[in-house]
Amino acid sequence: MNITSTIYHTARARAGVPLALGRQHPKAAYQQTELAALANYLILLMLRNVTSDGYVIEDPANSGQYSAPGCVIAAPSFPANTPGVDQDYVYNWVRDAAITAIEIAAAGLPVTPGSGMPSLIDYVSFARLCQTNAHPTLGHACFTVAGQPRPWTEQNDGPAIQSLALLQAYPQLDTATQATARQVIETNVSYLLGAYQKPTTNLWEEHEGLSFFARSVQLRCFRAVAANTHGIGVAADVPTAIAWLESALQDHWNGSYYVTMLAPDAGPGVSIVPEELGYDPNIDIVSACVYGAVPATDTRLLATAARLRSQWADPNSRAFYPINAADQTRGIGPLLGRYPGDTYDGDVAHPVSGGHPWALCTCNFAELYYRLANEIDHAGTVPLDSLSEDFFAQVGVTSATSIADAAVALRSAGDAMLRAVIYHSDRYELSEQFDGTSGYEKSVHNLTWSYASFLSAVRARTSGSKLSGKVAGKSARAAGSKK
Structure with a gap:
């Protein structure tokens, strides 16, 4: 033991710290922590995944390609920096970004005088960029940090929950960004009116069918747009879509629980996923209450x-x-x-x-x-x-x-x-x-x-x-x- 180590251990002994414990970190007092106060800290942790013109990230899969302001990455993990994980999450999923924007809008973060909330203004700009670049449909689910479509699936809950996020953010936007938000919402609604009765890839990106979660979020979106006071146009077919989705959600009941993914034209309560795969009950039914209309x-x-x-x-x-x-x-x-x-x-x-x-x-x-x-x-x-x-x-x-x-x-x-x-x-x-x-x-x-x-x-x-x-x-x- 050298002299530095001797002094260190002597000091710990005099302080009454058992030598056998080694280095310790303070434990989180989970039972004593005030959850609402803790939320103020967690939003700061969440914001590390939201880019701006002053916080730019490089795409780990495309060297030299950098994030546009308003990109919300799902996580900073990719295979090269996360041993044991073979998935790259440094992308912007439409759904995840919208859910994040809803929390930013609800957080009461500072607004720039004479303008609006910077993170939300950036979010609207990036949402518009992705919508413009979306391919093959406006239901495309995943984009690079620069707003280009990643080869992925079409998920028709995305435009609906994005529209809900824009409606919540609307009062915190400047006039020019509000106009952009209205345009994005109206484009989304026009697309959804042609898609809401069709199968889509589900929340977990594993199966295609008639999704309880997607239908619930679409219903909430149509209701919110129909009730809006921001001058967003309400297409004549929206009330019909609302009534249809209200009825269609009931078809997911099989007598014991809501089935997450129905098989088209198979009748009420018939899952498109074989029973032996254990896909039901599925937690996305609860998520349909949190983010949708249930x-x-x-x-x-x-x-x-x-x-x-x-x-x-x-x-x-x-x-x-x-x-x-x-x-x-x-x-x-x-x-x-x-x-x-x-x-x-x-x-x-x-x-x-x-x-x-x-x-x-x-x-x-x-x-x-x-x-x-x-x-x-x-x-x-x-x-x-x-x-x-x-x-x-x-x-x-x-x-x-x-x-x-x-x-x-x-x-x-x-x-x-x-x-x-x-x-x-x-x-x-x-x-x-x-x-x-x-x-x-x-x-x-x-x-x-x-x-x-x-x-x-x-x-x-x-x-x-x-x-x-x-x-x-x-x-x-x-x-x-x-x-």
């Missing part, structure tokens, strides 16, 4: 959500994640994945049976809890019926539970999920996935959508209202409906 009070949605939670949290389930057993002793979780037959962990060359939990899936489910609690507070009733009773039972809510206590139980369940995400984070940095056994982060690091989903959930958590004393004492069954 209400949190839909008891068919809640029946689906109950199955989703149990398949990863119930030790008797074949899809059970062992980390959820350990987390239960900590009072957090469970962590949730995409679907029971998942095999993707960032490395498509080496599939893993059962997959792993995802941060965004867990956060979306937490947001469902918060949204439902808010609806219960507002309406003074709990949507407890034969379809939803398993969902409520998972959080300890029965027909005897008061309405106030039901809302508290739902928010507590959401908090437990978000705290699990924070507990397993790398000092608050969020990857795409967590190992289903150890809980350590997996797959690509710093996934933009992981941050955005956490921020969205926290917004839903903090937007609730208090119940009046008159309603608070009523039981869930007395105030709710029974089918």
